[in-house]
């Protein structure tokens with residue numbers, strides 16, 4: 001899923017500065033699962049903003065609303081009844097696709113992203129998420145013992161590990177596992193080291209972001 | 224191991240004639256003053272067969288390795304121009320290879336490069352379009368097959384005749400895999416390989432005996448990397464802070480045993496003992512002296528280790 005985290009409160013305060021009436025739009029998708037932008041987090045943020053406004057002695061009305069998803073116009077248009085309220089700002093709590101979709105559906109509204117969209121990943125433990133994919137558009141993990149060197153090696157090496165791998169950790173930080181250590185361990189224990197060795201892959205980055213913004217159109221669904 | 228020469232490289236000639244080669248290392252300045260490179264060259268000239276010119280080492284912005292290589296060669300010292308995969312994509316790398324060959328560079332040493340988070344521009348976007356093994360293969364194809372990665376043909380007299388260098392690090396992890404990665408570089412087309420600084424001689428001996436058994440040293444010249452310890456502080460720093468370097472405690476103890484003002488001398492003594500062993504070690508064709516920002520000690524160490532005069536070939 002898409003992993004995101006809330007922006008620092010001080011940055012969010014700059015979005016609402018001088019505004020009297022705002023709408024917080026939460027999302028029930030990935031950001032609910034990673035505890036960043038669901039109904040619960042919207043509630044917490046709304047209270048923080050109301051408290052702060054009260055402390056500063058400025059008027060601020062914060063409304064909250066949760067959409068099923070914000071990456072689909074079908075759900076975005078559920079906002080239409082609320083648009084009569086004339087909000088000074090709409091703060092989307094979805095991944096950064098949400099505020100873009102809202103802004104394009106309602107061009108007259110001022111829309112702000114509450115979250116920083118960080119990476120594609122999963123939960124390692126309660127409250128810990130890690131990157132697992134960079135959406136390169138041509139998955140090759142089966143050649144690397146099921147591990148992704150593109151997203152998990154700091155240098156995206158296809159013939160690693162580099163000379164900085166030490167004690168299972170990446171040269172960049174002791175907080176980062178060297179994925180190449182894991183790949184070597186995996187292909188060794190699988191007994192597939194021999195076929196692995198002849199690999200000398202060169203990545204074709206056209207399917208990645210490097211080829212320009214990507215789009216998929218599925219013929220059979222385009223009726 | 225006499226081989227047919229692939230290039231006009233002086234280093235290749237020295238190695239192919241069976242001399243114990245000596246290469247040095249020079250870090251270009253963090254400014255545009257050519258005299259800085261020339262001063263460093265003056266310490267190395269006559270003391271090494273060729274010198275590595277680093278490519279923005281530790282991800283700190285410096286004069287480009289190509290420019291500093293040309294400056295060194297104008298002063299009569301052959302350059303081993305380094306190229307890292309961090310800052311350029313395949314278009315820029317192939318272009319710089321063609322340009323380097325056109326400017327008379329004979330040796331090109333290919334590395335992954337330190338991650339930019341170590342340097343003075345941690346905000347930079349990194350590239351790593353190709354990794355070092357891919358780039359070694361690319362250069363070999365350009366030189367021997369006369370083809371760019373695109374398949375575009377190079378005319379016979381327009382191929383980059385470069386002696387291909389690579390790095391090997393027996394001290395990084397996973398330990399058992401390091402010799403296999405070196406083998407991949409040999410297979411990809413490395414003509415010579417220089418190691419990371421060696422302190423852990425046991426681990427190095429093991430590595431080399433495996434490399435010899437696998438026949439790697441028949442195909443590629445292996446040089447042993449030497450960086451004399453300047454002080455106890457440096458030894459401790461390397462032990463604790465430099466990923467991919469292992470420092471045995473007995474060197475630390477040995478430096479502890481001498482007064483501070485004699486530690487550099489002791490460091491040189493240790494390096495000379497290592498060099499003596501490398502001269503005899505099976506599969507080792509020379510040493511790579513890395514005295515970055517300590518270039519003026521090169522004349523001292525080559526004299527003490529009886530590495531001069533250098534062969535005039």
Ligand code: SF4
Pocket residue numbers: 132133134135136137138139140141148149150151
């Ligand atoms: S190889 Fe590409 S698609 Fe597969 S996990 Fe890695 S980045 Fe994602």
Ligand code: SF4
Pocket residue numbers: 152153154155156157160161162163164165166169170171172177178179180181
């Ligand atoms: S230490 Fe491992 S993860 Fe980090 S850059 Fe090197 S190979 Fe990649």
